[in-house]
Amino acid sequence: MKFTEVVISTKANNTGEKYHRILEAAVSVFAKKGFHQSTISQIAGEAGVADGTIYLYFKNKDDILVQFFTYKTKQVFAGFREAVKKADNARDKLRNLVHRHLEEFQKDRKMAIVYDALTHQNMELVEVNIRGMSKMYTDIVSDIIERGQEEGVMRRDLYIGLVKRFILGAVESAISNWLRSKREYDLTSMTDPLIDLFIRGIGNPDA
Amino acid sequence: MKFTEVVISTKANNTGEKYHRILEAAVSVFAKKGFHQSTISQIAGEAGVADGTIYLYFKNKDDILVQFFTYKTKQVFAGFREAVKKADNARDKLRNLVHRHLEEFQKDRKMAIVYDALTHQNMELVEVNIRGMSKMYTDIVSDIIERGQEEGVMRRDLYIGLVKRFILGAVESAISNWLRSKREYDLTSMTDPLIDLFIRGIGNPDA
């Protein structure tokens, strides 16, 4: 595919290349400094282009962030459905979801940092995107929980509205801790411990 | 130091008053606009003082944020120990902790917003404070878990390093959702549902 593009149109390829180079550079700078503290000059420098070039690909600074959400992040989240589909029971679906979540964010640390920061700021710019993605995620979790209840492996007396946000929150919190940790460790290794906490809780059932 | 001044003179007392007025004004503005988008002028305006006056009480803009963490937030967190002490078993201690946590953040919404945003940004400025407070919190949780294990009400096979962060993350996530919710609801009412999820998980023990 990439190769075909090169053959067909050098221009289109270059355009795409530069667009992505700027986007990656921007995410990199945003991750380091935060969106508002990042300057166009820094992004241009990181991307190896002139400041003005940015404006050939993005309407303005805000637009870079919006594009980041619209294309990059949204794509990652959309992939979660796929992971869930691959399992045939609720518990494994939940496990796959969490695993894929941790995996994707571990794979792209900078995206993880930017995403983490933005979801905790009131930025109208991306609020709609964030709410949309959050809804997509919690809808998936809701479906899994309901299925789990049908399968008999999950409690019937759950307040699903809380549970779905609880699970997203716990996973995001795990990512957040990983990002801030000074030790380097495999984020995906948290999958099973997390699932275990979700399912069994911390209480001693024999008590 | 500030306290001493209050004792010594009326002038110092006024000073203390103005200091707090500025701090409250700052938190208010930070909550509305975010730290970097807030201006000294806005804070001064909200506090009813001149721009220059701010610099009599704070070294610079950053310092306002540091003071916010050093005094205001730290104080809130310190109160958590007290709540925990009032219960005499692990489960109630955990319940009291979570309840107090939600209560304090509900009581001071602006602080909650600022705290939420800052803990998810890489600001060297407050990193130490955040780590300190997080440690204080998770230490409390660790103690509770260990006690619960001794009491036999909590599982022995827990990865405490994860659990303590898991609980903090889940509570903070509940706060975060409450802050972003369009509906108004009583945040403390989330206490028992949360504790229930912590202790029993979502799994059906009969399965």
Place this chain on the structure above:
Amino acid sequence: MKFTEVVISTKANNTGEKYHRILEAAVSVFAKKGFHQSTISQIAGEAGVADGTIYLYFKNKDDILVQFFTYKTKQVFAGFREAVKKADNARDKLRNLVHRHLEEFQKDRKMAIVYDALTHQNMELVEVNIRGMSKMYTDIVSDIIERGQEEGVMRRDLYIGLVKRFILGAVESAISNWLRSKREYDLTSMTDPLIDLFIRGIGNPDA
């Protein structure tokens, strides 16, 4: 008056002084380069203040122009009524108007240049002001013509709507020529020749 202000309030005086210094500087730069080609830096430099200082007295660059019209130019035009009042017949009133017009514009050459340029550009910014001032002027002329007709010194068969604009145009044209002339001459000396052309025209009445 000036002195009193100094005694009462140095601050107010300084403020007014700086405001006017900037306005004068701006008009000076506008006259030399034209509004759009003038930069804030140039104006600030000419006024002997920092760039940022401009924004303590004017909302933005556009506002400088608007203020110029609202206060400076409007004031000059308002003075025209006064000159007209001092004569007791139509011809002298017209003479006084034209004389005062030429006199004021000669007195403030820079204002004249800026006014001349702006009235021939489509700038929404000052369009209302320009139309307003033009109307004020042509209303005065209309009154004079009508009075002249009553006095019997002016023709009855005049298309006043044209005449009033004709007179303003001819005077402004005289100013414009004076501004562009390489020779220096007394603009007010054009008064009587102009009035003569207005009244008698170029035709030979004996023909």
Place this chain on the structure above:
Amino acid sequence: MKFTEVVISTKANNTGEKYHRILEAAVSVFAKKGFHQSTISQIAGEAGVADGTIYLYFKNKDDILVQFFTYKTKQVFAGFREAVKKADNARDKLRNLVHRHLEEFQKDRKMAIVYDALTHQNMELVEVNIRGMSKMYTDIVSDIIERGQEEGVMRRDLYIGLVKRFILGAVESAISNWLRSKREYDLTSMTDPLIDLFIRGIGNPDA
């Protein structure tokens, strides 16, 4: 030169076509936004060529304006002589001049707007052109006046240096008013009322 190219080759002919397309586009954009507010991109867009193409026909942005004066406007003004020639007495010559002037500017409104704006700005770029055209025009008027004096239809005691500029100014002023008028009316219909004012003035000769 350009004309020669047209004769020599089809390619050159295309070139000439594109050259004029760009010039027309430029005038159109200048009329709408003013010279300094117009961008090369806008002109290129209006002309249906690439930005870079402009530089194959014009040295730079300023050059477009210079060419506008050198070819387009100068051509219009040159035509005035022709109109004057068609009358055989001073009064009709003046009438024909004014009529043609109004007619040409009414015919090409965009040119009129650009010409009007530029003649009232201090642009070294076109100053020479403007002075040249103004001289050409006032020379024609001077000739007419002198002839009128010989014919005995015009006063002998005229300050011709003023009269010639007076007439040009009044006509340009009529055009300027027409351009700014919200009502649409036939500009050439102003010819006779203007001539009447020129010849007879506003005064009552019987007074």
Place this chain on the structure above:
DNA sequence: AATGAATGAGCGTTCATTCAT
């Protein structure tokens, strides 16, 4: 202590011009 006018570095953005294709 308190003020707020003044500063000027630094930002996001535009656009005339160039040049590889």
Place this chain on the structure above:
DNA sequence: GATGAATGAACGCTCATTCAT
């Protein structure tokens, strides 16, 4: 000839900080 992506200087404007009063 024709293109339009790329450039980077230059602009208007903001705002943390200082300091004379």
